[in-house]
Amino acid sequence: MSEDLITLRAIGTIKSPFQDPVGVPIQPRAAQGVKGEIVLDPIYQEGLKDLEGFSHLILIYHFHRSGKGPLVVKPFLDDEMRGVFATRAPRRPNSIGLSVVKLVGIKGNILAVENLDMLDGTPLLDIKPYIPDFDPAENIRVGWL
Amino acid sequence: MSEDLITLRAIGTIKSPFQDPVGVPIQPRAAQGVKGEIVLDPIYQEGLKDLEGFSHLILIYHFHRSGKGPLVVKPFLDDEMRGVFATRAPRRPNSIGLSVVKLVGIKGNILAVENLDMLDGTPLLDIKPYIPDFDPAENIRVGWL
Numbered sequence: 001m002s003e004d005l006i007t008l009r010a011i012g013t014i015k016s017p018f019q020d021p022v023g024v025p026i027q028p029r030a031a032q033g034v035k036g037e038i039v040l041d042p043i044y045q046e047g048l049k050d051l052e053g054f055s056h057l058i059l060i061y062h063f064h065r066s067g068k069g070p071l072v073v074k075p076f077l078d079d080e081m082r083g084v085f086a087t088r089a090p091r092r093p094n095s096i097g098l099s100v101v102k103l104v105g106i107k108g109n110i111l112a113v114e115n116l117d118m119l120d121g122t123p124l125l126d127i128k129p130y131i132p133d134f135d136p137a138e139n140i141r142v143g144w145l
Numbered sequence: 146m147s148e149d150l151i152t153l154r155a156i157g158t159i160k161s162p163f164q165d166p167v168g169v170p171i172q173p174r175a176a177q178g179v180k181g182e183i184v185l186d187p188i189y190q191e192g193l194k195d196l197e198g199f200s201h202l203i204l205i206y207h208f209h210r211s212g213k214g215p216l217v218v219k220p221f222l223d224d225e226m227r228g229v230f231a232t233r234a235p236r237r238p239n240s241i242g243l244s245v246v247k248l249v250g251i252k253g254n255i256l257a258v259e260n261l262d263m264l265d266g267t268p269l270l271d272i273k274p275y276i277p278d279f280d281p282a283e284n285i286r287v288g289w290l
Contacts, residue, residue, distance in 0.1 A: 004155040004268045006207050008239045044238055047216035049228030053288020060205070060241055062151050071192035083194030085272040093189055094153045094270045096205055098243070123149050125239045127230040132285050140277050143198020 010123035012040035012109075014061060016116045021065065021090075024117060026076045031117035035104075038111040038124060045109045048127075052106050056130035057113070061097045062123040066090035082144055097122070100130050155268035157185035157254075159206060161261045166210065166235075169262060171221045176262035180249075183256040183269060190254045193272075197251050201275035202258070206242045207268040211235035227289055242267070245275050 016036040018024045025031040038059070040048065051057070069091030072081040084092050097118060104112040161181040163169045170176040183204070185193065196202070214236030217226040229237050242263060249257040256272075 004207070004209075006153045006155065006268065006270070008151045008153065008241070010149040010151065011238050044216060044230075047229040047238070048231070049217055049226075050231040050289045051228055053286060054231065055284060055286040058243065060239075060243065062149070064149075071189060072194055081194070083196055084192040085189075086193070086195040086199065086274050088273055088276075092271065093156050093192070094205075096153070096241075096271050098203065098205065098273060123151065125151070126237065126241050128233055128243060129231050129288065129290075130285070131233075131287055131290065139200060140275070141198060141200040142276055143274065144195045145274075145276065 008125055010062065010125065011044050012038055012124040014038055014059065014116070014118055014122040014124055016118055016120045016122070018119050021119065024119060028115070028117070031115045033114055034116045035112070035114050036116040038113055040109040040111065042109045048106055051103070051127070051129065054103060054129045056100055057103050058128040058130050059099050059101055059124060060126040060128070061118060062125060063090035063095035063097050064121070064123050065119060066095050068093060078144070080144070086143060096125070153270055155207065155270065156189050157183055157269040159183055159204065159261070159263055159267040159269055161263055161265045161267070163264050166264065169264060173260070173262070176260045178259055179261045180257070180259050181261040183258055185254040185256065187254045193251055196248070196272070196274065199248060199274045201245055202248050203273040203275050204244050204246055204269060205271040205273070206263060207270060208235040208240035208242050209266070209268050210264060211240050213238060213240070223289070225289070231288060241270070
């Protein structure tokens with residue numbers, strides 16, 4: 001089953017202060033205020049129309065420096081092994097990352113953003129508007145965390 | 146720039162009641178209570194360890210029946226054309242979908258879930274735990290919405 005191969009192409013690049021995996025914020029609090037830019041491939045610039053009205057964006061990107069890893073991992077600051085799908089670890093069966101960032105402004109194909117927690121040069125796969133209504137409002141449990 | 150090609154492989158399949166794009170919930174409210182299953186490829190089952198403690202999951206999946214579309218689109222129930230990155234439209238430069246669903250239970254490689262808004266047979270790319278702390282808490286603006 002699930003033999004489907006899906007080929008994606010980066011739509012741009014994320015510029016962040018982090019040149020090395022060591023030092024990239026693990027907890028969202030540590031990413032607060034970290035500034036950077038999204039350099040969108042100009043061929044997609046028209047797709048940014050109306051985005052400026054949103055305060056926050058969901059970025060979907062490729063963990064380009066993380067290979068596949070084991071299915072159980074030891075999260076940062078944790079003593080136990082956890083299933084990789086119960087973590088946000090970058091080494092996972094498909095190396096896809098997800099972050100919510102603050103949109104500061106857009107000029108042409110360049111987006112100024114804050115609260116970055118990914119490596120400099122990260123290939124961007126998609127931008128979606130962050131819409132709180134799309135998320136569950138109550139009765140949240142966060143398991144081993 | 147951005148010539149990187151990224152190849153992913155589905156890790157499983159999402160079973161939902163929706164056989165046809167017409168009728169798939171557009172608004173999250175309409176997806177409330179819609180039941181379905183995730184059939185994970187058994188080779189990844191070990192990665193589900195500890196996931197059961199989380200009430201909600203982020204599913205990242207392939208809009209397998211949506212081709213690429215124009216960069217400006219007319220959203221459902223809207224009269225104006227919007228940039229595709231300011232919408233959740235399935236036809237986008239990389240056909241990646243994102244939904245937050247409720248986890249009901251796990252048996253082996255099968256996850257019972259609720260609040261589904263994707264087509265039956267959708268190829269699953271990743272599962273991440275939903276952690277409210279990872280999302281912005283205040284000063285949210287949702288633009289044209």
